[in-house]
Amino acid sequence: MLAFGAVQAQTADEDLRERLAACAACHGERGDGVAGSTYYPHLAGKPAGYLVEQLQAFRDGRRHYWQMVWLTQYMDDAYIAEIAAYYAAQPPHTQAADIGAPALPAAVRERAEQLVRHGDPQTGLPACAACHGAMLTGLEPAVPALVGLPQDYIVSQIGSWRDGTRRSKAPDCMAKIAAKLTPADIRLVAQYLSxxxxxxxxxxxxAGSLLPPLACGDLPYAQVTP
Known part of the structure; x- marks a missing residue:
């Protein structure tokens, strides 16, 4: 019986991977990225709640990347949850996106680390680590990891929040954060994280191990600090 159950589980896993072949073309078979890709993000190990929200956002018109809009247009919530659970359970991506790239100049690293670790008190910009965790590996159930994402992807996503083509559930904390970042600082932070x-x-x-400093629609437990 145990062996039969194991075979059933393996068959179910293989069936899901076959159905996710379109995802694998850009994100890798297990969501850990595709060698040589300079844009598409890795999905492996990200919180399931975050992945659910992003797939729903493409389906429901809060995000606008045509390939993803096309792929998600007929997905129901149950199938989206199944996809998200699969990728969330995979071992996380463990390689920097820009490995082998020239080392960051000292001034770039210093400014980027200030923004990532401490934010900018003068503009009221919170640190990336305040929401994405001290290791920048995300926060359950809905905050993604930032480390190892491709530079171009980070730049494009923050830019999308700035111009309103990417939206989260209200209140949209990332839109507020993106508005406080200059284009130069966006590039610095993206270089550093990649x-x-x-x-x-x-x-x-x-979940609950840190309290994000902004009210976010995706994080009902987040609060605005005085």
Whole structure:
């Protein structure tokens, strides 16, 4: 009986991977990226709640990348949850997106680390780490990891929040954050994050282990600090 159950589980896993072949073309078979890709994000190990929200956003018109809009247009919530659970359970991507790229100049690294770790008190910009965790590996149930994402992808997504072509559930905290970042600082932060390598066992921080400083529609427990 145990062996039969294991075969059933393996068959179900293989069936899902076959249905996710379109996803694998850009994101890798297990969501850990495609060699040589300089744009598409890795999905493996990201919080399931975050992945659900993004797939629903493409389906429901809050995000506008035509390939994803086309793929998600007929997905129901149950199938979206199944996809999200599969990728969330995979081992996280463990290689910097820009490995082998020239080392960051000291001034770039210093400014980027200031923004990522401490934010900018003069403009009221919170640190990336305040929401995405000290290791920048995300926060359950709905905040993604940032380390190891491609530079071009980070730049494009923050830019999309700035111009309103990417939206989250209201209140949209990322739109507020993006509006406080200059184009130059967006590029610095993206360069820095794309050079970071997550550890093999790094996972999103547990829900409730930190309190994000902005009210976010995707994070009902987040609060605005005084």
């Amino acid at each position: 050079h970071q390598s997550p550890g093999a066992h790094d996972r999103p921080a547990a």
